[in-house]
Amino acid sequence: MGVTPDYREFTLSLAQVVQTHIDCPLRYLEYREGSARLGLEPGPGHSEELPLDGPVGKPSDMPESPAPVTAPWCVTLLSPAAGLGQLRALLAFFDEQQWQVRSAETLSRNRDCTVIRFQLDARLEFTPARHACLQQAERLGADLVLQPGDTQRPPRLAGFDMDSTLIDAEVIDELAKITGIGEQVSAITEAAMRGELDFRQSFKRRMALLRGFSERRLAEIAPQLPIKEGAQRLLLALRALGCKSAILSGGFTYFAHYLQREKLAVDIVHANELEFADGALTGEVVEPIVDGQRKRELLGEMANEMELELGQVIAVGDGANDIPMLNLGALGIAIHPKPKVRLEAPQAITHFGLDAALYLFGFNDRQLAALLGE
Template structure:
């Protein structure tokens, strides 16, 4: 049986997936996408009971699977892609699938079939997306104003301050922080698991990449120069005087609206339409750009952001986004080998 299994009804779904998992996924080429929708299932392990419940859900929704591909089948990461035909109202469907995924212990990501392809431009938030830290919070802790900065952040989350107001207040508290201290901190910032693999694979695919961050250019350029294959950087500039932060802000501040504007400007400069662009982020200020492209992936995001973003990945590394481009582990490995040559 071919790993790119075709099936006319729901009953064999679990059986077909189980049989396909026994095949050499690394050598399999995923089927061409011909259906209007794709549903990607990601799980540490996939059990027959989960697949039976998913099949029952699809039957009740009148969503017809037309093909199944196993994109990954290895310890700790199993990925199944279903092509679906049916009258699907996207917003209602993705929320229902988020709820079902929580119930079954799976991640279920819905997207239009034509978006199962490599993008031409990928835009990323930096803090808690490409790196495992919120830099401004880390600086505040070192400066001894961590609690004050945290309270301002909480106030912004409650809607009492917008991002620009909260950013200016937090920067004032960092007045006097030295550039020498920043240079010591930068090498210690942990990279998000999967970030380097994802960016190298995107470069091998010919995709341009951008950091669009409410953080700082100082750290974004450090990542670009030392760790991450990034083409463009847009973030907030730190203002120094005598080797220390002034506490001031250099306009324009990169907030959610500016991220969305920058994404559109970069795409226009590259001659790309928005359906050739994806965006990835974790915060509420990422939602404007997540709503623009072919895919808007909330990564390890808070429940509110996950519920509003078009797509979401929670329990895997950043490179799991490659499965939403229709790539199998074998194809991803080949891209990474090519990028190393």
């Protein structure tokens, strides 16, 4: 049963958008060849007719697929509360950077997640341009993701961190809480994830503190691990697209294999082995430790084995030990990242779940619904 939209479509030029002085919720923007179609809702204090110059019509349906990417760069706005004022500020930002908008397509029209992809003609240096986007994103209260235009496609191989990426927990910290040393271990974990401590040394220190932890208790903890928002949907979509996914974790194979078996559509697992004696942890580590460099090496080795170019590979993580693999392939997506990682990762998503990454592959909601049978 259909629902009558509570917004209308206005046809304007981008110059007219920039010159407006009102704000109201923005449902969509479709722009090409100098003309922009905007789905707008009357805001509080406005009369039924929005005071905008331009033709007014009924809302149009989302296209079956977005326009092909032909520009050298894309910037994707992912906003929890998109508005005309936010769009106006973003267009002014592009103008300041001397980035010309070739076209714009709305990939999601959800009220709590409006996603608009801008194709840009620009000569830019990626790192300073990315930092400028991060600063603008903070001002907008949204995510603003810069990527080369040719990376707007599905990957063939995706490497994922596990703790605080696929699950909303640091497993080693959860074990420590049970043994009464939670604060001591979590402080070490946080320092390592911020890049203040060497991961290998911090890992050995934390494992030593867990000596004697019962293997039986591990089996009780595994089903309680909270799955990150959007993780299941993203992994199912990747599998449907024929993309292999791998856990590359400084955590433990014990839990990664449980997630693979019971919860997540993961194809490959590389993580740290736990050593037991008499049904309890020995507190020793089993080499090789999966640290940041090891994650990068493993992802590269898998790509070679699959005969893939690195442009077909992506990585997703949140901590400092993920930075090496995040900078390996076509996209390196930091999800809800630590501050250091947000600055160093090629792409970052802070306001949404893992499945928001699907928009960076060039899909809109109609395509995703068909892909996932939603």
